[in-house]
Amino acid sequence: xxxxxxxxxxxxxxxxxxxxxxxxxxxxxxxxxxxxxxxxxxxxxxxxxxxxxxxxxxxxxxxxxxxxxxxxxxxxxxxxxxxxxxxxxxxxxxxxxxxxxxxxxxxxxxxxxxxxxxxxxxxxxxxxxxxxxxxxxxxxxxxxxxxxxxxxxxxxxxxxxxxxxxxxxxxxxxxxxxxxxxxxxxxxxxxxxxxxxxxxxxxxxxxxxxxxxxxxxxxxxxxxxxxxxxxxxxxxxxxxxxxxx
Numbered sequence: 284x285x286x287x288x289x290x291x292x293x294x295x296x297x298x299x300x301x302x303x304x305x306x307x308x309x310x311x312x313x314x315x316x317x318x319x320x321x322x323x324x325x326x327x328x329x330x331x332x333x334x335x336x337x338x339x340x341x342x343x344x345x346x347x348x349x350x351x352x353x354x355x356x357x358x359x360x361x362x363x364x365x366x367x368x369x370x371x372x373x374x375x376x377x378x379x380x381x382x383x384x385x386x387x388x389x390x391x392x393x394x395x396x397x398x399x400x401x402x403x404x405x406x407x408x409x410x411x412x413x414x415x416x417x418x419x420x421x422x423x424x425x426x427x428x429x430x431x432x433x434x435x436x437x438x439x440x441x442x443x444x445x446x447x448x449x450x451x452x453x454x455x456x457x458x459x460x461x462x463x464x465x466x467x468x469x470x471x472x473x474x475x476x477x478x479x480x481x482x483x484x485x486x487x488x489x490x491x492x493x494x495x496x497x498x499x500x501x502x503x504x505x506x507x508x509x510x511x512x513x514x515x516x517x518x519x520x521x522x523x524x525x526x527x528x
Contacts, residue, residue: 321353324365328352332367333385340389346415347385352378355408355436374426376522378406379468383519388412390489390503390516391464398459400481402452403468403524407433410445413466420445421459423452425525451527455481462486470499471524482506495523 329348338344353364356378360370369377379387388409393399393416401410404424410433413420422445424430430449437445448456452467453475460481467478467490474490482488486506493499501516 321351321364325352328365328367328381332382336382338382338385338389342393342416343385343389343412346388346412347381349415350408350411351440352381352408354440355406355411372406372429374429376405376426376429378408379521384409384412386516387466387468387489387501388416391466391487393417393464397463398461399464399466400456400459400462400478401466401468402455402478404430404433404447405468407437407442407445407447409466409468410447411437411440411442414442414445418444421456421462422447423450423456425449425451425527453477453524453526457481464488465490467491467524468521469524470495470519470521474502474504479504479506479511484508491519491521 325348329344333347334344353361356364356370357372363370365381367380367382369380372378391399393413395417396419397417398419399413399417399421401413401420401422404410404422406429410420410422424433424447427449430447434447437447453471455465455475455477457477461483462481463483463486465478465482465486465488467488470491470493472492472494474488474492478488484506488504489501490504491499491501499519499521501519503514503516505512
């Protein structure tokens, strides 16, 4: 009886060990499948939402393919991370629609080594896209909580070279001016004069302009000496440009 008991107990232990091993394997498989799914969704996003709509810049397409957008959204929106729409990120702000991110980035005409300023860090996603094209990225977020969260996310994704600060983006970042390109991801009623001043000759600003809840226009502005060449790109809808009080 004692021998049978030992054999029975040993069999039970082997069964438990096997179950534990299978649980670990299934868990690893689920993680792998989840990551593969995100990659698949990212490929679909680039091919169906971005390339199919006319974005051609290979650097932009490569950046959009590489940056894990799901790392920049709130946990409850993970399943929608690669959808064709903006998503809330808290504090009344949003992460822009992937297509708009791609279009605005392409309009900047960035090349490696360019110095670019972003106004409106938000989740940090646009900054990461810029950071895949050039290492000289400076970004300003007026909401301290978002700036802190974006910095943490960017660091976790190895974008430690992107400089972030909390502050009023209306005044730009004079310490690092002039910039080859400036991108604004919230809509002011007009183009802030300090941003024009901090732009290099030949530099580009991509900015939505218009009142909240009204028609807004996405502009590409090119500086030529003391003149600004304005190109109306498309109608858009962005959150309002927030100022410090």
